Amino acid sequence: MSNDQLKMTNEGIIKLLDNLKGKANLLAPQKDEYGDLYLKKVTDASKVIIKHFKPLMPVVREVLFGQIEEMIKFKKTQGGAALESIDASEETIIFGLPTCDLEGILYNDVFFGQREFSDFYYNQAREKLTLISIGCTTPPNETCFCASMGHGPIAEDGFDLQLTNVGKETFFVNVGSKKGAKIAADNKTLFEPATEADLNAFNEVKNKASLLPVDKKINKARALDKMGREALDEKMIIEISDRCISCGACNYTCPTCTCFNVVDHAKDGDGTRKRVLDSCILGGYFRMAGGHNPKPKKDERTRNRYFCKFEWDKEKFGDSGCLGCGRCLDACPVKIDIKEVIGSLS
Structure with a gap:
């Protein structure tokens, strides 16, 4: 302080x-x-x-x-292309x-x-x-x-x-x-x-x-330790994914979700490159060139989301990617509660 x-x-x-x-x-x-x-x-x-x-x-x-950010303008020229950073x-x-x-x-x-x-x-x-x-x-x-x-x-x-x-x-x-x-x-x-x-x-x-806001069902240290040693409960993941409608609201309203796609909008050689916020819960998120999708099922993407928040973020940054803001629950139309996932690991 x-x-x-x-x-x-x-x-x-x-x-x-x-x-x-x-x-x-x-x-x-x-x-x-x-x-x-x-x-x-x-x-x-x-x-x-x-x-x-x-x-x-x-x-x-x-x-x-x-949500959408313009990055570069490009224009076709006689010798190639002119680029302008925005x-x-x-x-x-x-x-x-x-x-x-x-x-x-x-x-x-x-x-x-x-x-x-x-x-x-x-x-x-x-x-x-x-x-x-x-x-x-x-x-x-x-x-x-x-x-x-x-x-x-x-x-x-x-x-x-x-x-x-x-x-x-x-x-x-x-x-x-x-x-x-x-x-x-x-x-x-x-x-x-x-x-x-x-x-x-x-x-x-x-x-x-x-x-005031402490949820006694949550033990963060225990949850993160268990996530690193054990797989998520399969029954719970199936139940969550069955309710999920893959709208992406949980990702878009999360302050620590950082996934994005880069797209070019062009006509006759002139156009703009844009960064677009993406969501790992969407069906096309993992799709690769040639149409292959390594995570075509909703339960696979659901499991991936929670592993990202509680295991991979901990490995990369030393802490969970969940800040406890509750926005994912605020925005979720079917009221999937991330606290239930953390509580089950606690």
């Missing part, structure tokens, strides 16, 4: 957002015409909802790794993202930028991104189980600024980076130094929050 600790009020936050919206593309929680909360571009800071919330689509999909990124500030989204971005940072390769498109957008998170003092909804998976509900690091409501319209502020420190310095009249009483209030809120 950052040692730079400040505090600010609701009123100060609104003034801060008003200052920031002119400096970058500022996205924050706002209500639509139906009263639902979405992450939207801020034009009027007074309309921002200052509370922890969990958007259905993870923040990484909004700004870093979207940079659609811009300076962006995300306000109000929950810890599960912050952790999801940190996972993608490793996947796209800190392994044997570095993804140009992801990293150019990431460099221009500032993250102001809000610690979850209560679960945003009943599907959240981040504390059971060791990923929240209040972050230890990875943010530029983190705000946590400690009561009486006061937010405890952790400064986590040079970007965050600059925002605080540039708007110093809106912040106050945190006192020992403020720190005690923050620690009390943090300790209470860490207990």
